[in-house]
Amino acid sequence: xxxxxxxxxxxxxxxxxxxxxxxxxxxxxxxxxxxxxxxxxxxxxxxxxxxxxxxxxxxxxxxxxxxxxxxxxxxxxxxxxxxxxxxxxxxxxxxxxxxxxxxxxxxxxxxxxxxxxxxxxxxxxxxxxxxxxxxxxxxxxxxxxxxxxxxxxxxxxxxxxxxxxxxxxxxxxxxxxxxxxxxxxxxxxxxxxxxxxxxxxxxxxxxxxxxxxxxxxxxxxxxxxxxxxxxxxxxxxxxxxxxxxxxxxxxxxxxxxxxxxxxxxxxxxxxxxxxxxxxxxxxxxxxxxxxxxxxxxxxxxxxxxxxxxxxxxxxxxxxxxxxxxxxxxxxxxxxxxxxxxxxxxxxxxxxxx
Ligand code: ATP
Numbered sequence: 001x002x003x004x005x006x007x008x009x010x011x012x013x014x015x016x017x018x019x020x021x022x023x024x025x026x027x028x029x030x031x032x033x034x035x036x037x038x039x040x041x042x043x044x045x046x047x048x049x050x051x052x053x054x055x056x057x058x059x060x061x062x063x064x065x066x067x068x069x070x071x072x073x074x075x076x077x078x079x080x081x082x083x084x085x086x087x088x089x090x091x092x093x094x095x096x097x098x099x100x101x102x103x104x105x106x107x108x109x110x111x112x113x114x115x116x117x118x119x120x121x122x123x124x125x126x127x128x129x130x131x132x133x134x135x136x137x138x139x140x141x142x143x144x145x146x147x148x149x150x151x152x153x154x155x156x157x158x159x160x161x162x163x164x165x166x167x168x169x170x171x172x173x174x175x176x177x178x179x180x181x182x183x184x185x186x187x188x189x190x191x192x193x194x195x196x197x198x199x200x201x202x203x204x205x206x207x208x209x210x211x212x213x214x215x216x217x218x219x220x221x222x223x224x225x226x227x228x229x230x231x232x233x234x235x236x237x238x239x240x241x242x243x244x245x246x247x248x249x250x251x252x253x254x255x256x257x258x259x260x261x262x263x264x265x266x267x268x269x270x271x272x273x274x275x276x277x278x279x280x281x282x283x284x285x286x287x288x289x290x291x292x293x294x295x296x297x298x299x300x301x302x303x304x305x306x307x308x309x310x311x312x313x314x315x316x317x318x319x320x321x322x323x324x325x326x327x328x329x330x331x332x333x334x335x336x337x338x339x340x341x342x343x344x345x346x347x348x349x350x351x352x353x
Contacts, residue, residue, distance in 0.1 A: 099148030
């Protein structure tokens, strides 16, 4: 377990800047290191201070996220630099990833060959393979969590982010997780050689599991009921379909691992004919752009829904407190509404396990 030292205040070392994004338990903001001027991303996570509160993140889950990030030092995985703690908040100082989401970058393009997509895919596989070799599953691989270090670079680097659901899997231990997003979900257990597989076919345009509703998509994934219909997959190479088919295999012993994916001829062609096939085939950009726009709309909808729910929860906490009920707002709930983040004393954590 991480031991938290009370050393320094994050604001003494970093200047807090603009908001870069937000998630379920807080915000991600740009921060500038006072000593060097270097830019980083600060992930500010609200911590649940009492068991009866439903606001904030359980401290043990933050500790898990920190431990996972500390174990994962790889060019395609967002790096963790530092961790601070205050009474109601933990701040992760992370590598700043300024290129935006991979899918937004792709959606701006008019054409994308399979070879271009494979360059990105390879980097994702390298990051995921590294994670899996350390027995860690991400469990939330989805377009929002695949970013680019710098989209202006000629060959932008992929960075995998958000390890909030990541788990270290002990051998023999069973882990089933049904959280995540229907389109990318897999039913996981520790025997799965390649748990984070549902993400990958997206890079080929449309998911072959796509149903009319999220429920139908989820049912299709669980039943492994998919098809490559001619309308959407006519421009997809046979090698790409073979790659996808080898991922969607129920028996984990038969499914490709991330390492095996890197040796599949779609990723690493062996003959000139295979290279030519890849270059000839392209991503269906019309479908991709449509999918990306729908995804963005859904994200905004979910954000509004989450804010309303949080607002209702806070009201409920206040009402229960007034009525003398057991459900009381905890310290972090109070700070949510009454204390400005700048006034918090944030202290550095050390991880002496
Ligand atoms: P969720 O509720 O989706 O699990 P979360 O609370 O775990 O989210 P993240 O997904 O890690 O938070 O971050 C939220 C958003 O902040 C991301 O979608 C991304 O836009 C932005 N972000 C996260 N990390 C970084 C980073 N290192 N550099 C730049 N932006 C980042």
